[in-house]
Amino acid sequence: MDVSDPTDLTYITSVPTAFIPEGSTEPVSIQPNDIVLSSDGRYALITSSGGATQVITIDIEKREVASMTSFVLQDGSSGEDFSPVFNAVESAPDGTIIAPGTSLTTMLLQDDGSLAFGTLTQVYIDPYGGVHDAPGTDTKAPSIMNIFVAPDGKTVLAPDSLSLESRLASPPAPEAGVPFHYPVFIYTITAPGQLAYQGVVTLTRAIQSIAYNDNGAQAYAVGNNGIAIIGDFIRWDNVISDFEYIELDSVSVLNINAPGNVTIEKENAVTLYQRSVNQHFGVDVVAYGRGKLVVGNLSKSNQFGGYLNVFRVVDLSSYETTWLPTGGGPLFGTRVLPLQKRLFLPLVLLGSAAP
Numbered sequence: 001m002d003v004s005d006p007t008d009l010t011y012i013t014s015v016p017t018a019f020i021p022e023g024s025t026e027p028v029s030i031q032p033n034d035i036v037l038s039s040d041g042r043y044a045l046i047t048s049s050g051g052a053t054q055v056i057t058i059d060i061e062k063r064e065v066a067s068m069t070s071f072v073l074q075d076g077s078s079g080e081d082f083s084p085v086f087n088a089v090e091s092a093p094d095g096t097i098i099a100p101g102t103s104l105t106t107m108l109l110q111d112d113g114s115l116a117f118g119t120l121t122q123v124y125i126d127p128y129g130g131v132h133d134a135p136g137t138d139t140k141a142p143s144i145m146n147i148f149v150a151p152d153g154k155t156v157l158a159p160d161s162l163s164l165e166s167r168l169a170s171p172p173a174p175e176a177g178v179p180f181h182y183p184v185f186i187y188t189i190t191a192p193g194q195l196a197y198q199g200v201v202t203l204t205r206a207i208q209s210i211a212y213n214d215n216g217a218q219a220y221a222v223g224n225n226g227i228a229i230i231g232d233f234i235r236w237d238n239v240i241s242d243f244e245y246i247e248l249d250s251v252s253v254l255n256i257n258a259p260g261n262v263t264i265e266k267e268n269a270v271t272l273y274q275r276s277v278n279q280h281f282g283v284d285v286v287a288y289g290r291g292k293l294v295v296g297n298l299s300k301s302n303q304f305g306g307y308l309n310v311f312r313v314v315d316l317s318s319y320e321t322t323w324l325p326t327g328g329g330p331l332f333g334t335r336v337l338p339l340q341k342r343l344f345l346p347l348v349l350l351g352s353a354a355p
Helices: none
Strands: 033-039 043-047 057-058 064-070 096-100 104-111 115-121 155-159 183-191 196-204 206-212 218-224 229-230 241-246 250-258 261-271 287-289 292-295 310-315 319-327 335-337 342-346
Touching: 033 104, 096 115, 115 155, 115 196, 155 218, 155 250, 196 261, 196 319, 206 250, 206 287
Parallel strands: none
Antiparallel strands: 033 043, 043 057, 057 064, 096 104, 104 115, 155 183, 183 196, 206 218, 218 250, 229 241, 250 261, 287 292, 292 310, 310 319, 335 342
C-alpha cells in the first residue's frame, strides 16, 4: 500500500506468500504474522505463526516472492538434524537478519534476496535467573515470540514468554501479590550475522512488543502475563471487580545506556485496562511518536473483549492513558510512518494468501 498520505491509503497490490518446498510439486502458503523491511529497502521478510521454519523474502520492486529460506542443522549433543523455528523476524542496519524461536538464528541477506545462514545462538535459563550453555533439570530454553534491534543498530532484545517460575519441577499457582518473572535476553551484534550474549533483565510481564523514543535511549516494553484470581462474588460483568486479584497488561520503561547495556528505568510504569492471556507471534502492538505511545491489543483473548477496537494512547510526560476508539474490528499491530510521524494501521494479517 502507498501510505504517503495516511488519511488516504492507496492499494497497490498483494503478493501471495506461496512457495514450493524442495522435493515437492505442490505450493505451500504460509500465514503471515511478522513483516520487516531489509535495511536497503529492497526486500520484505515475512515469518508465519509459531512452529514455522521458513522465512519468505519478497522483492518489493518486482512484487513477487524472491526466496523461501529454511535450514537443516545438526544438534551438537544428539547429532540429530533439526530445523530452527522462526517465530518472528528483525533486520539490522548492517544487513543482519535475526529470527527467534527457542534460539536466535542470524542470516545474511544476499543480493538476489536469498538468505545465507549466519549463526545459531542458544542460551538456557534456570528458575533463579542463572544463564547456562546447556539445559538441565530446571534449566530450559526460552520461548521467544518477538525480537527487537535498538536504534543503535547493535543492541538486540529477545523477550522470553516463559516465566522463571515455570521452569520449576512444580510451578507455583498464581498468588495475590506474588509476581512471576519473565526474562529479556540482551545481545549485541558484533559483526554482520554475529551475536554476543550480554545479560538479562527480568520483568513481571512477558514482553510482546518494544518501541523506542527518538534518540533510542529509552525502550517502551508492552507485556502481559494473564494472571488473575476470581473473586468470591462474581457478577460476570467482564470488569475488574469480578476478580479478587488481577495483573493487567502494562508498559515498562528500559534504558539503553550503551550497546548491550540495558537497565530498568520504571517497571509497569503504565497499567492498561486489559488483561490478555497469550500473544501473537511477531506482531508489534506499540508505536512511538511525538512523545506518546499508541498501544494495540496483545491478543484476541482480552479479558475485557468489548474494547478490542480501542487503542490506548499513553502520554509519556505524565503516563496518563486515554482511549482512541476506531469503530472498526479488533486492533492489534501499530506502526509509525517516519516522515510525518503519523500512525497507521496495516499490520496483522490473520489469513494466508492462496496462490
